[in-house]
Amino acid sequence: MKFKANVEKVRLDKYLVDALAESTEYSRSFIQNLIKNGHVTVNGNIETKQNFNLQGEIEIEVTIPEVKPSTINAEKIDLDIIYEDDDILVVNKANNMVVHPGAGNTEGTMVNALLGRDEKFLSSIGGVERPGIVHRIDKQTTGLLIVAKNDKAHQVLTEMLKNHEIYKEYVALVWGEIKEEKGIIDAPIGRHQNDRKKMMVASKNSKYAVTNFDVIKRLDQTTLVKCAIETGRTHQIRVHFNFIKHPIVNDPAYGKLAEKPTDFGQMLHAYKLEFWHPITKEMVKLKAELPKEFKDKIIEEGGVENDWKTI
Template structure:
């Protein structure tokens, strides 16, 4: 589909498109910026790929909307533990061993497949056809709270909150060793592992800033139960950071102790609490969820008692 608009005032290309296109249909700013970057915008017949291009009065702007790729993903009837839902978003308590979205080696059985298997559900398109609705992710064996957006506006607003560190995410983790400090901060950049591209590591080479805060909840003979909250959202961040300070997460199959006899449940890491401003209602949403039974059983085995943190 092609649409032609005439500019009436001096304006930036991206601002002009946001204002004009949203008169008829809702388009996110990121979608419009991608249209420009991908060469789908012509100004007076010439392709423009910079969002800050200045328009003059009477410039003819031609928008070539690319054909939307149809998802080949299939919905599956998989039970989901939904802790919050309205017409704009939902928050799911992700089960252990569930991958968030399809990828190499995981074509089905994912959270996305489960979402598509629900009747009459709309999901945002910002993440592309393979990741509809997915605002942020958790590792396969990390359990807990995940936000899913039902439309692009909600997705964009939530992504901005994540980028601006306005989404509070709190985790509970059981780590090897006895941490002496009551509280601590792990401030160390994370990048791809130099020898294994599937792993991450603390490094100053091609890395990104990463910061994890933690507080000790209980100490056992060989392990420590900690609460942690992250100020950044790097891949495997908590797992990498605790491995870096020599207190790896119990049962972590990648960053844990080599002597750790890992089982199917995976690492003892749970996304316990979530807090954010609802992108449409502008109200504070505060959610938390109980630890999985296997996690609670391991804490009990270590000598701890069930209680609220």
């Protein structure tokens, strides 16, 4: 693709985003990666800086590289699809399912399952290893997850996440009695200093993190809470409740030391999503039932199955 124009001072990436605004194929992130990887020339010279300033008479040539085929195996794995249209789908992720392939997890992931649905229209922004994946939840956290079917939807959803425009609500069962009816956990999170697989509240080398919670019901030895996160740090809810001395029940990484881990893992469920559809701009409101194991634990703690539905 070639572009010739006489322009006022403007960034290279912004110019190309505007020039390709009508296309759903080329997102902002895709264009920025093209520049970074040397696929854009300005007046015959390769330019790899996305903030390069254009001015006056310019000629830009963009080369679209061939898409590398995915090496991920498609697998026939049932997914609980809560919502689906031409642009997005929302999955109620099962317990013990990794979202995308990585070291030690090349099979049985949500991406394997999505490809196994003969899903031909997954966004490419996440790369060939993460097609369609807009955001993640932990392996043993259950609940709602958005998948983008095209780059335009992915780009808009990414911006919405960045601007905190997607409301995500979780239900958690935590140890001990939380006496307050509601609270705000405002504590920065960074990589654990001794265990690189874990996170921790830290004053240095950390990022701003805020979790809001409301008590749903106090049970025998635990408290059932709903949580709304203002930021999306790795393991945020798990780290924050550990920090206030009310770790999530069955959490294998941040739970009570005396607690025997279970195959189910932490009692944390992504229960509710509310957001404006990235393409149609209609409001989407979704909820997902708690897993049976979670409900059983509530009953074991002296509650009833539908206690969580009071939220």
